[in-house]
Amino acid sequence: MVAADFEWDEENDQYICPEGHALRQFRRNYSDPGRGKNIAGTRKYRALRATCQACPSKDLCCPNADARYVTRTPDEDARDFARDCRKTKAYKVSRDKRKKVEMLFAHLKRILNLTRLRLRGPNGARDEFILAATAQNLRKLAKLRPAFAGMKVAN
Ligand code: SF4
Incomplete structure (x- = not known):
């Protein structure tokens, strides 16, 4: 089981494990709000040892430890937002579009050997990129050519 399998309970400042048990930072109240954070601000949430020892999922969850713990970094809310x-x-749409763009740049660099520009200045760079993009588009067009191009045409 990975940390993503544990549900964050903001209201009670705890994680809930897949078996429904709470992982808490503390089991008693402390007056010091900074207590339990390391220098980076990361907090550690632990399950009770007795709970994990009796749990049927222990071998999957924490086979080499007495009890499971999950860490929470200060920017975990942003990470949760990104995961959502x-x-x-x-x-998924934006990822596919990003991949298409990245593929074109990779193609420019690796196949068309555009690792550096040969012409000087912004105008030279623009000209080189226009030529490279034209070559890419011609290549795409060639791929769209109908499959019967090699066949004999009967009159
Ligand atoms: S081993 Fe502990 S933390 Fe893991 S699922 Fe079982 S009770 Fe929850």
Whole structure:
């Protein structure tokens, strides 16, 4: 089981494990709000040892430890937001579009050997990129050519 399998309970400042048990930072109240954070601000949430020892999922969850713990960094809320975004349809569309663009740049660099510009100045760079993009588009067009191009045409 990975940390993502544990549900964050903001209200009670605890994680809930897949078996439904709470992982807490402290089991008693302290007056010091900074207590339990390391220098980076990371906090550690632990399950009770007795709970994990009696749990049927222990071998999957923490086979080499007495009890499971999950760490929470100060920017975990932003990470949770990013993880939620990754599940949306809009993210999948944008990811596919990003890949298409990145593929074109990779193609420019590796196949068309555009690792550096030969012409000087912004105008030279623009000209080189226009030529490279033209070559890419011609290549795409060639791929769209109908399959019967090699066949004999009967009159
Ligand atoms: S081993 Fe502990 S933390 Fe893991 S699922 Fe079982 S009770 Fe929860």
